[in-house]
Amino acid sequence: MNPENPKRRLPLIYFGTAAGVAAAGVLCWFIFFRNVAYTDDAYVQGNKVVLTPLVPGFVTGIFSDDAYLVHKGEVLVQLDTTNAKIAFDHAKETLASKVREVCQNFHEVFALQALVLSKKAEFIKAAQDYEHRLYVLDAGGVSVEDFEHADAALRSSFFLLRMTEIRLEKALSFVRNTAVSTHPEVLRAADDLRQAFVNLRRCNITSPVEGIVAQRSIQVGMWVAQGDPLLAVIPLDQIWVNANFKETQMKRMRIGQSVTLHSDLYGIGVPFHGKITGLPGGAGNAFSILPPQNLSGNWIKIVQRLPVRVELDKAELIAHPLRIGLSMEARVNLAEEGLLVPTSTAGSPVYQTGVFEEEELGDAKLIAQIIEANGDDTLAEFMTNPLTGN
Secondary structure, rough: OOOOOHHHHHEEEEHHHHHHHHHHHHHHHHHHHHEEEEEEEEEEEEEOOOEOOOEEEEEEOOOOOOOOOOOOOEEEEEEEOHHHHHHHHHHHHHHHHHHHHHHHHHHHHHHHHHHHHHHHHHHHHHHHHHHHHHHHHHHOOHHHHHHHHHHHHHHHHHHHHHHHHHHHHHHHHHHHHEEEOOOHHHHHHHHHHHHHHHHHHHEEEEOEEEEEEEEEOOOOEEEEEOOOOEEEEEOOOOEEEEEEEHHHHOOOOOOOOOOEEOOOOOOOEEEEEEEEOOOOOOOHHHHOOOOOOOOOOOOOOOOEEEEEEEEEOHHHHHHHHOOOEEEEEEEOOOOOEEEEOOOOOOOOOOOOOOHHHHHHHOHHHHHHHHHHHHOOHHHHOOOOOEOOOO
């Protein structure tokens, strides 16, 4: 028997090798990649806190710069305080003047109350004189002229009493059911002082969060208007990833599935772990400035991408900080169960700061001091207790 020709076996070897490689690829896909959705179209996102002035003015100080760390409540920008100080001093003077005016109104009420009592006494005296003359008029005890004078005096005292009572009511209407410290005029002046106090403090612009300074766009001596962006602070603990997946990859994607990520910054040796916290409400092109119009006859279908929000492990972020805009690769474990649509608002991130609550620290004490210093000691009873006018 002739030995078999090796060249005739080569096709069989190639075919067997190709079949083996294909089978291995199918098996590998079935075991490792069937439940994995991959994208390299993923980017680090985060909050960018832009600082803007609430009062206009010239920049007199900048106390940090791009790439530097700042702490919550730290003063970053200072504006010229000249106008704010003038307004603040004027507001203090106005409040002091209003307190004195209200005290004067209270004294006017007391004076008119005493005057009403005096006019009542005069009216009673005139009424008695009139009655005495009326009883003896027919007997000739008084002349007709004297009786007519008594009648005129009675009428005059009555109208003077009535006029004084009206003046008292007018004065009471300004202070009734109020005290010096709670009078509307004093409260309005106190509110103006509070606003001036706050505006003066707002000349020092503080950081509402801790983070890295970015995008400084101001210089010392520059005039800034209300609402102009000065600089931004990037809080490094408020970082997440938007992974853009094709719509054909979204069928089995659910909220809560684990995600493994790698950044171009740290490379394959530093993995990040996270989970899907939100599936998008629309494709990226739907929120563009000019959304596509597919009504024309030359429409071409394009596979859309949807941004999937991935929350990162906090400890890994501290060990290897990320920056907004960095490129990432993401692999989602599709084998895990989860929600397609959120069922509640629980778990939604909350971003807040309390630094602006300190803007009014001290104004209440200052207002109380001004009211006390300009109030009348004789009106101590009416400084805090309302006058009813009864």
